[in-house]
Amino acid sequence: MSNDDRVNVISVNHLSKRFAEYQAVDNISFTVKQGEILALLGPNGAGKTTTINCLLGFLKPESGRVTIAGIDPVVDVVAVRKQLAYIPEQVALYPKLSGQENLVYMSEVAGVEKSTAQFRLLLNEVNLPDYAIDKPVGSYSKGMRQKVGIAIALAKNAKALVLDEPTSGLDPSASHEFSELIQTLAKEGVAILMATHDLYRAQEDAHSVAIMNKGQLVHSLGGDAIKDAELESLYLQHVRAVSTC
């Protein structure tokens, strides 16, 4: 299947969201196709998390529309959440439960039915060390928690994966491991939206990049242009340009 044949899984059309006087998101549009990784860049307060919350159905758009696999969360949030997995910056887990227990609980709550062995296999797939699987999550490093988060997403067999600052605070090795995992997911056909500050990871992993600032989508580029671009200068150029307007 060529790039063009792939269907849009995540679709954002003229999305706007305002909090009182503050315009958090201002008429942005983008799509993420099946198997594509889109890196959403931007400084703090750019509107990345607000966009994600609209996709998750936690926020209702002021205007415009978002869809996941063709379903509008405003219309059917339950159906959307079945198609979508979400990994926040700090994967929220129960510290007293082990990685395996967290995975089982989070997955079964979402209606996923698997055997204990299958759940364990998922944790092996995300390279969670064997010794850690049955240990309380309270003793995990951030990287290990992120891996449990990915295992939860894998268990769900979601069509779309939304990541909010996934590599923030990870050491280079853990960040690299994380990158490999999402690359694998993308190859399996999952559409991935990754809001991040990590320009290096965006350049390495993403198939397309969108830069947001002050609620607006100020620049986007895709394909080989990402690898060739001086992403840092481009980012600073757009962020500063809008800032000085």
Add this chain to the structure above:
Amino acid sequence: MLTLTLKKEWLEGRREGRTLWLSCIVLVLLACALLSSWHSYQQVQVQKQQVEKSERERWLEQGGKDPHSAAHYGVYVVKPDTGLSVLDPGLTDYQGVVLRLEAHKRNETLFRGIQDAIQMQRFGNLSPAFILQTLLPLLIILFGFHSVAAERESGTLKQLLANGLCPKRFFIAKTLSIYGFALLFFVPLVLYILFTLVFGSSITAYRSALFLISYGVYILIWVLLTLVISSYSRTARSALISLLVVWASTCLFLPKLAIANAESKFPTPSSQIFLSKLESEIYTPERQQAITKFKQDTLDEFGVKSVDELPFAWSGAQLQFGEQYADKVFDRLFGQRQIQLDAQGFHYQSAGILSPFIALQAISMSAAATDLPHHVLFSNAGEKHRRLMQEILNGDLKENGLTKKSDGESYQGDHQLWERIPEFSYQYPPIDTLAKHYGRAAIYLVCWLVLLMFLACLAVQRIKNEGK
């Protein structure tokens, strides 16, 4: 979802350690309270049976005696109780268990537990009812305050919602897991009630059902209250503080306030003042005038000039007249006091709309027959028996008082007369006939449940809108 949540909550609780220890402490306290209450109950039962048996023998074997002397000799009757009084002793220690029935006097009950209590015991009694009504809600709070608030605080709630969690099922699962935990404390109670139902006769299925259902509803109210406040709180800490304020208000302060308010609004005289009032209102010049008039009316009726000419013993008739005169005063003064006590009870129970603790207290004591209305029923039954006893003895004196024994001594009653006084036997009426005493409290408890179910629906909505 339910099994899953139960398992997860159990694992977390077990690893937390603190909840497990707290639960064990409360469970041990409950078991101790139940055992010590049952032990005391057994001791009292043995004493009661001995008193009942020896009292009848004492009465029948008192020998030849003037019937009026026998009326003063009197009998002691014992207040019945139900096996549920082991679980909720209610006002038993303040009301006494033995009533002396004698001529001219309507006595208050004797042998109040509180009189025999040592100084330290007066600080509070550890009964199963106290643990279930006061400590179990506290344990529910400590077990469940973080249920939703901590999930919100740590971000797991958002993550669960993003994963497709159904808020309604989540809330129900949380409710059932805490309720299931709280119901563990019912096991000793249910076992005791079943044991008493099977092997004892002092407890009825209706009273037991009312007792268990009302506690079941009360516990559910606290579970829902805990979850609703937890759902509305931003942090687990604020949820805990809010819940502790509600607990202290409804279980500690409000009952004290309601009692003080009821006492000041509907004051009753102290026992000493009341007894002296009884004396002073019976032995009045009006009484003497009434006796004189009765004497004159009797002489006129029989067309004689002196009581010695009457065909019966005047002393018997006069004593019965005096008894009936005093009975009217008793009815009036006890009636007035009862109106005040009923008003106090009504006023106190009204606070049940603000405190489920007060509402449950009324139902629990009623089911266990340890409340004031049950005491009044016994007291009235005793008084009825006393009046019957005086009527028989005075009637016998009136009828036979003129006869002299062969040795010229005045008339004396014998074993045959004593046997004419029936043995006092009283059983409380079925609990459903006393609904007027606890019906309002039951309605308040149901109102609390309905209100919390409504708030629970709003809490589910709030969870659904999480993050918006």
